Amino acid sequence: MAGGFRKPSVLPGFGLTLGFTTFFLSALVLLPLAALVLKATALTWSEFVAVLLDERAVASYRLTFGAAFLAAFVNAVFGFVVAWSLVRYDFPGRRLVDAFIDLPFALPTAVSGIALATVFSPSGWLGQKLALAGVQVAYTWVGVVVALILIGLPFVVRSVQPALVEVQRELEDAAETLGARPWQVFQRIILPAVLPALLTGFTLAFARGIGEYGSVVFISGNLPMKTEITPLLIVIKLEQYDYNGAAALGFIMLVMSFVMLFAINLVQTWGRRRQVASGR
Amino acid sequence: MNPPTHLRARFMSIALDQVTKRYQSIPVVNDVSLKVEQGEFLVLLGPSGSGKSTLLRAIAGLTEIDHGRVSLHGRDVTGVSARDREVGFVFQHYALFRHMTVANNIEFALRVRGVRAAERRARRTELLRLVALEGMDDRLPTELSGGQQQRVAVARALAHRPQVLLMDEPFGALDAKIREELRRTIRQIQRELGIATILVTHDQEEAFALADRIGVMHQGRLLECGPPDDLYTRPATRFVATFLGAANLMLGYRTGEGIRFAAPSASGLPPREVVAVLRPEEVELAADADDVRSNFVGYGQVQEILFAGAVERLRVQMPEDGPVPVAPGRDDALGAVLEVSRTLPEQREFPVGVGRRVAVGARRTHVLPTPISSFTVVADDPARARVLRESPLLSTLTARMQTRLNVRLERGSAAPPGMPVLATGPGSAQAVQWHLEHGAEHLLCLPTAAGVPDRVVIFAPDTEARRSTFAVAASLLRHIPAEAIYLSIRPSGTPETDRTDSMRQLLDARSGALAEHGLDMRTEVRFGDVSTELLREMLAHEPSMLVIGVGSAAAVPAWFAQLLEGAVQRPILIVQAPGAEPSAES
Numbered sequence: 001m002a003g004g005f006r007k008p009s010v011l012p013g014f015g016l017t018l019g020f021t022t023f024f025l026s027a028l029v030l031l032p033l034a035a036l037v038l039k040a041t042a043l044t045w046s047e048f049v050a051v052l053l054d055e056r057a058v059a060s061y062r063l064t065f066g067a068a069f070l071a072a073f074v075n076a077v078f079g080f081v082v083a084w085s086l087v088r089y090d091f092p093g094r095r096l097v098d099a100f101i102d103l104p105f106a107l108p109t110a111v112s113g114i115a116l117a118t119v120f121s122p123s124g125w126l127g128q129k130l131a132l133a134g135v136q137v138a139y140t141w142v143g144v145v146v147a148l149i150l151i152g153l154p155f156v157v158r159s160v161q162p163a164l165v166e167v168q169r170e171l172e173d174a175a176e177t178l179g180a181r182p183w184q185v186f187q188r189i190i191l192p193a194v195l196p197a198l199l200t201g202f203t204l205a206f207a208r209g210i211g212e213y214g215s216v217v218f219i220s221g222n223l224p225m226k227t228e229i230t231p232l233l234i235v236i237k238l239e240q241y242d243y244n245g246a247a248a249l250g251f252i253m254l255v256m257s258f259v260m261l262f263a264i265n266l267v268q269t270w271g272r273r274r275q276v277a278s279g280r
Numbered sequence: 281m282n283p284p285t286h287l288r289a290r291f292m293s294i295a296l297d298q299v300t301k302r303y304q305s306i307p308v309v310n311d312v313s314l315k316v317e318q319g320e321f322l323v324l325l326g327p328s329g330s331g332k333s334t335l336l337r338a339i340a341g342l343t344e345i346d347h348g349r350v351s352l353h354g355r356d357v358t359g360v361s362a363r364d365r366e367v368g369f370v371f372q373h374y375a376l377f378r379h380m381t382v383a384n385n386i387e388f389a390l391r392v393r394g395v396r397a398a399e400r401r402a403r404r405t406e407l408l409r410l411v412a413l414e415g416m417d418d419r420l421p422t423e424l425s426g427g428q429q430q431r432v433a434v435a436r437a438l439a440h441r442p443q444v445l446l447m448d449e450p451f452g453a454l455d456a457k458i459r460e461e462l463r464r465t466i467r468q469i470q471r472e473l474g475i476a477t478i479l480v481t482h483d484q485e486e487a488f489a490l491a492d493r494i495g496v497m498h499q500g501r502l503l504e505c506g507p508p509d510d511l512y513t514r515p516a517t518r519f520v521a522t523f524l525g526a527a528n529l530m531l532g533y534r535t536g537e538g539i540r541f542a543a544p545s546a547s548g549l550p551p552r553e554v555v556a557v558l559r560p561e562e563v564e565l566a567a568d569a570d571d572v573r574s575n576f577v578g579y580g581q582v583q584e585i586l587f588a589g590a591v592e593r594l595r596v597q598m599p600e601d602g603p604v605p606v607a608p609g610r611d612d613a614l615g616a617v618l619e620v621s622r623t624l625p626e627q628r629e630f631p632v633g634v635g636r637r638v639a640v641g642a643r644r645t646h647v648l649p650t651p652i653s654s655f656t657v658v659a660d661d662p663a664r665a666r667v668l669r670e671s672p673l674l675s676t677l678t679a680r681m682q683t684r685l686n687v688r689l690e691r692g693s694a695a696p697p698g699m700p701v702l703a704t705g706p707g708s709a710q711a712v713q714w715h716l717e718h719g720a721e722h723l724l725c726l727p728t729a730a731g732v733p734d735r736v737v738i739f740a741p742d743t744e745a746r747r748s749t750f751a752v753a754a755s756l757l758r759h760i761p762a763e764a765i766y767l768s769i770r771p772s773g774t775p776e777t778d779r780t781d782s783m784r785q786l787l788d789a790r791s792g793a794l795a796e797h798g799l800d801m802r803t804e805v806r807f808g809d810v811s812t813e814l815l816r817e818m819l820a821h822e823p824s825m826l827v828i829g830v831g832s833a834a835a836v837p838a839w840f841a842q843l844l845e846g847a848v849q850r851p852i853l854i855v856q857a858p859g860a861e862p863s864a865e866s
Contacts, residue, residue, distance in 0.1 A: 168373075168375065173375070174436075175377075175388070177340055177368070180392045184392050188388075
């Protein structure tokens with residue numbers, strides 16, 4: 001980059017684009033976040049700590065992050081399977097299924113939440129059957145995970161799909177002629193090739209799960225200490241006009257989310273470095 | 281470089297028996313039988329879509345076959361998956377694992393077999409030395425050039441000491457210089473390891489440079505297989521003659537003094553028409569027929585001259601009814617064009633310019649053993665002749681054989697040279713009989729708008745006629761992608777002991793046809809009445825065709841008329857036993 005970082009491109013001027021990016025980020029992301037932090041600082045330190053370490057709050061963190069992580073993990077596994085069958089097989093109705101994947105993107109989250117609650121409530125279709133087996137989904141942490149799985153699935157599928165298309169059949173053929181068993185082909189050839197995409201999908205699903213509110217509140221039952229997620233707690237605080245408390249909780253969510261996403265990003269960069277080093 | 285002895289520890293040869301692979305019922309690999317010896321380097325050569333890559337994948341076990349057997353080193357591996365076949369496969373686009381280093385790529389086959397690290401490392405070092413990439417262990421594939429990547433791919437394919445090395449256009453993605461260099465490396469490695477190798481390519485230069493033997497594939501069939509110089513100087517088929525280097529296909533006549541190109545005199549029976557291969561470099565040009573020192577062909581006009589360094593390439597326009605067949609598909613206005621190449625001394629001796637009339641001589645020609653030379657449609661009026669000429673089967677055959685299609689509107693005193701073509705229908709049995717009695721060795725009967733068959737039934741009840749029937753059928757099947765079935769029909773009352781006997785005869789005939797004519801057929805036995813069984817066989821499949829061998833014209837059986845003039849009509853090729861002397865002048 002000896003000639004500076006102004007390289008000719010189709011978009012007008014480096015200055016203009018960078019300016020736009022900065023403005024956009026500031027106005028829509030940084031400014032509101034700064035306001036949040038500012039609001040939180042209205043509390044004294046001890047007040048702040050009290051809000052954060054409130055028993056109910058701590059329980060909600062555990063549920064929010066735990067459920068989001070678990071749901072993202074489940075999605076990584078099943079999203080991969082879904083993407084695999086969409087890419088590798090041609091079955092009747094494949095396009096229809098493909099279109100279906102995006103539905104959770106488009107649906108108002110409250111709608112999915114109500115739908116899930118209807119199905120999984122003890123009197124619902126699935127809820128009845130599961131109740132017989134002694135499993136209760138609605139109004140437990142399991143319900144929260146189920147809702148987050150529904151919301152997060154498209155992120156994984158859509159991230160993994162293009163990466164899977166890229167894996168040439170020839171590579172699998174090569175591995176086979178070299179004596180690799182099917183699971184070895186999967187483990188050594190296919191998985192490494194799609195891992196970065198899978199991790200991206202996981203991260204997106206996880207991030208979405210942390211912030212999810214609409215679909216969860218209907219199925220979780222919102223029992224304090226048990227099935228109450230942090231976003232709900234914030235809303236409750238707002239309803240009680242405790243703006244500073246809400247801001248404090250928002251702030252801590254912000255920090256925790258950022259730390260976790262950043263960590264995943266680091267892992268990803270580390271994993272991808274070898275491929276990136278080779279370019280192309 | 282001294283080959284480590286354990287590198288040559290195991291040997292293996294490849295044997296294919298009637299391998300057939302169909303895609304949507306169309307055979308892309310059609311009845312291929314082939315043997316590769318230990319240490320032999322075989323190049324499969326053919327245009328794209330000839331089925332050569334599919335065949336290679338079938339040998340590796342990457343493609344399942346529909347019929348036939350694959351054996352590696354005497355072990356039948358037809359049902360064995362690729363991972364258990366112990367082959368090394370090199371892909372056109374390298375197929376290296378990009379997330380692995382060179383070392384890990386090469387060690388892959390050992391790693392999945394659970395070989396210990398120290399042993400893996402030793403093997404890797406040895407292989408890297410073999411492909412001249414020492415010290416590249418920790419590079420990533422994308423940090424290497426194309427040629428280096430392919431070297432890694434070769435090393436990787438050899439890591440598990442496969443007994444067979446298969447390469448699918450391994451130089452296809454490389455530029456000329458690197459290609460040549462890598463070619464040498466591969467030939468050297470192959471010699472060192474003494475490993476049976478099959479390489480697929482469409483590049484004949486590459487085939488000549490590498491092969492111990494070349495197998496030429498076309499339309500799913502393995503047409504010919506032999507040492508490169510044999511295939512070039514003595515091809516057996518039109519396709520191989522024109523695909524390996526440039527060649528003019530000529531129609532000549534076998535006479536007492538050898539091959540002559542002048543049209544035969546009208547009187548008497550026609551001399552036997554043959555197809556001769558005349559390489560451009562074997563053409564002699566002179567001012568007049570008397571100056572021609574070699575076999576005089578005819579007069580032509582120089583149409584185009586291209587100077588290409590040491591040689592001069594010319595196109596000489598010959599008369600349309602001359603010895604060079606009009607290649608159909610070319611612009612009709614071009615007529616018959618003879619390709620000529622001349623060296624500098626030849627150019628100095630007799631300089632020519634565009635438009636000049638020249639006498640053409642053939643220094644050396646090679647006569648193809650093909651029994652089908654040209655076609656002559658015999659019909660009563662031009663309209664009917666046209667219908668026959670334009671039938672998909674006949675136009676396909678003339679185009680693919682690059683031969684001439686004549687029209688004759690009256691019978692004359694003798695059958696035309698080459699293969700007469702008649703229409704089926706009322707009166708055709710009599711016409712067939714007449715032609716067989718008047719010098720035709722074989723003839724083709726076509727129903728109106730006969731399509732190209734994908735199934736050819738061969739039936740030769742007469743032992744005398746069997747050999748020539750197989751020769752004609754083999755020639756036919758080289759030009760249409762159809763399956764061949766050799767049918768035997770026995771009376772329904774045949775006792776059990778005779779049945780096994782006839783089965784054996786059938787298989788003998790089959791292996792004879794394969795050995796002598798390269799014709800691979802499936803065999804079937806029917807018990808019952810001949811005409812009923814033949815009709816049933818023809819009806820069972822559409823579009824099918826019948827090749828039938830008869831003893832002599834007099835012995836053309838009565839049921840024959842039923843086939844020719846009956847309600848169900850299929851193309852029928854009739855071959856007469858060579859011993860059957862045509863009756864003299866009528």
